[in-house]
Amino acid sequence: MKVFIVNKSAHNFEEAKKFGELIFMTEGRMHRYATNDMCRIFQEVLEDSHKEDHILLCSLNVMNAIACSVFAHKHGTLNLLLYNEGTYIERNHVF
DSSP states (O other): OEEEESOBOSSOOGGGGGGSEEEESOBSOOOTTOHHHHHHHHHHHGGGOOTTOEEEOOSOHHHHHHHHHHHHHHHSEEEEEEEETTEEEEEEEEO
């Protein structure tokens, strides 16, 4: 399984490794209004994803919304990792 992290930042994502291999979808600053670029990037990165993989939410809200939309459209499911007091909790949704 893989954990797709919306953006690589200074946060320590080490605890998320227990859910799978960490894949950073973007790195550094992103322009919040460059939504077409985000769609293209996330579609490419998620091309080899599987419905059992996770999205770890971080960074800009618009980036999270687009990454989750691409994943849910592709798989009909959405598996989230949410940060909670030093660890991550998993939330799964079927559409």
